[in-house]
Amino acid sequence: MDREFAYTESDFNKVRSELRDLTGINLADSKISLVYSRLAPRVRKLGLTEIRQYLRYLETHADEQEHFINALTTNLTSFFREPHHFDLLKDFIASGERVERIWCAASSTGEEPYSIAMTLVNTFGSFDIKTRVVASDIDSNVLNTASLGVYPLQKVDTLENKKHFFLRGKGNNSGYAKVVPQLRQLLDFQRVNLLDENYPIKPDLDVIFCRNVMIYFDKDTQAKILKKLLSKLRPGGLYIAGHSENFNNFAELMQPVGRTAYVKR
Numbered sequence: 001m002d003r004e005f006a007y008t009e010s011d012f013n014k015v016r017s018e019l020r021d022l023t024g025i026n027l028a029d030s031k032i033s034l035v036y037s038r039l040a041p042r043v044r045k046l047g048l049t050e051i052r053q054y055l056r057y058l059e060t061h062a063d064e065q066e067h068f069i070n071a072l073t074t075n076l077t078s079f080f081r082e083p084h085h086f087d088l089l090k091d092f093i094a095s096g097e098r099v100e101r102i103w104c105a106a107s108s109t110g111e112e113p114y115s116i117a118m119t120l121v122n123t124f125g126s127f128d129i130k131t132r133v134v135a136s137d138i139d140s141n142v143l144n145t146a147s148l149g150v151y152p153l154q155k156v157d158t159l160e161n162k163k164h165f166f167l168r169g170k171g172n173n174s175g176y177a178k179v180v181p182q183l184r185q186l187l188d189f190q191r192v193n194l195l196d197e198n199y200p201i202k203p204d205l206d207v208i209f210c211r212n213v214m215i216y217f218d219k220d221t222q223a224k225i226l227k228k229l230l231s232k233l234r235p236g237g238l239y240i241a242g243h244s245e246n247f248n249n250f251a252e253l254m255q256p257v258g259r260t261a262y263v264k265r
């Protein structure tokens with residue numbers, strides 16, 4: 001294959017092992033071309049000529065790690081993705097459970113934590129509520145996008161109550177919508193690597209959303225991360241996982257309460 005930058009299978013294996021050490025993400029053999037296309041813009045920007053050269057640069061420049069991670073994470077998300085989880089949150093609140101602190105632990109570009117916040121406002125019937133959402137991700141680019149809260153109109157157009165939650169851009173901003181400040185102030189954004197030993201999040205959380213990120217980790221890493229996440233959740237708190245993340249074999253720690261949703265024992 002004709003490529004702008006020299007790239008070998010051994011480079012791919014180095015990228016894989018570096019990414020696994022830094023983030024826990026396991027890349028399958030089939031991702032060899034994807035990795036090249038994700039790293040090529042960075043290699044070009046740095047004026048380098050080979051992926052191997054880039055890997056040496058990464059070794060000797062600690063601040064390159066952030067760019068390397070940002071380039072290789074997969075950030076697919078959408079507003080109210082897996083809508084049954086938001087219904088579950090609504091029911092959890094309606095049942096009288098305390099819901100004051102929620103952690104959205106792999107929040108990508110923000111659609112998920114804003115969907116959580118919209119659910120809170122719809123359920124409590126006001127923006128003036130006690131509940132706060134901490135949204136975190138390892139990728140600093142997606143966190144910046146999330147924090148700005150600006151989305152293309154087509155992502156927002158199908159949402160119920162969109163006029164309540166978004167301002168339509170005008171002039172240079174036409175084609176985009178921005179989250180209203182009353183919704184934005186319910187969220188805090190923070191960079192958190194789920195692989196880290198200690199999470200900078202206060203314990204006694206009421207709800208954790210950690211969806212569609214565990215799939216990138218091997219089973220041992222998943223178990224370790226799950227235990228660390230659960231140590232931050234209060235007994236009786238709600239843990240919501242992604243559609244293909246099943247934790248039914250952790251029955252001693254949490255009880256299933258719906259599709260890939262659990263209550264901590």
Ligand SMILES: C[S@@+](CC[C@H](N)C(=O)[O-])C[C@H]1O[C@@H](n2cnc3c(N)ncnc32)[C@H](O)[C@@H]1O
Pocket residue numbers: 022023024025073074075076077078081105106107108109112136137138139142192193194195210211212213216242
């Ligand atoms: C596919 S997106 C899922 C987004 C959202 N939770 C959803 O379900 O729509 C996965 C996210 O996990 C993040 N991620 C990957 N590894 C991570 C890690 N070690 N710590 C924290 N976030 C991580 C990625 O940056 C990405 O934004």
